[in-house]
Amino acid sequence: MSLSYRRSVPLSELADADGWYLFWQSFPASRFNCPVPFIRSSAHMAVTLLFVPEVTSPFPSPAHWELSMSSWVLPSGPVDLLIFDDWEPPQDTFGIEVFRADGSLAFNSGWPILMLHDVATLAPLAVTFSQNYQHPISDTGALAVGLDSSKSYYHGGAEADGWMLCPGSRVEANQISVSLVPWGTESASYPSGGPGGSVAFSGYLAPGNTTMMIADTSQLPAAPYRADS
Known part of the structure; x- marks a missing residue:
């Protein structure tokens, strides 16, 4: 798996949910294949990333991914959010490459892989x-x-x-x-x-x-x- 998304979530985006704090973000269904979220936070915080199927009625909604983070208290600084996925990042022009038997690329040493x-x-x-x-x-x-x-x-x-x-x-x-x-x-x-x-x-x-x-x-x-x- 390789890094597919990373951002620093500022404290201003953590909403006060009357006794706890919540962050929510949606992504198009095509954005990820099988994502795995990671976070680095100075406060105990949970992160989930769920696939939501298309809804046609009574309130139509396209299929999408929903990410949420929650905590009892505000962290002391921004939360580092990373999402790894099964995808092929852009290739470096130098380094080591490994190919499959069919000639397709299996690995490039420049990929931001999950370590x-x-x-x-x-x-x-x-x-x-x-x-x-x-x-x-x-x-x-x-x-x-x-x-x-x-x-x-x-x-x-x-x-x-x-x-x-x-x-x-x-x-x-x-x-x-x-x-x-x-x-x-x-x-x-x-x-x-x-x-x-x-x-x-x-x-x-x-x-x-x-x-x-x-x-x-x-x-x-x-x-x-x-x-x-």
Whole structure:
């Protein structure tokens, strides 16, 4: 995979969502093939990039990609957003190239490829509403984090007073910290919750491992990179 998009998201674009902060951006369906988002943030922040199929009624909407980032608090500075994808970047005129048997190009040494510094698997309950996870790393100066954030955690009561959360990462001086951050407040989505509900539910609906990928960004093009496409 190679870098397909990179931009520095300023704090002014993080909207105050009444108790938490949210950033949202859409991309045309043709913009990516199988994208994987990474972020570098000084505050615990989650990032998701989902494909939304075309909707014809009652409100027509073309197929597109939806990216969202969320956090409890504002970071101390801009968020570095990187999206890697299965695509063929422009070729350098020098360096090493590798070709497939059919003559098509498989690799060019000038491509901004995804270089993984580390991969960690977090146990199902390594991150909860009251517990964070710390992954020690000696040098975090040029690292960004990608999380399998499909695991939804619910924390709340029966009468619209809770949160929907997912894992978010923060880059610290000598470690990567993972904590739950909000992505919604509709407690009507909780099992047996919402108006008229009788059971307060807190926890994961389907506990499972979370994969954390840590990318080395030191050799990648600086932001903005293809941020206008």
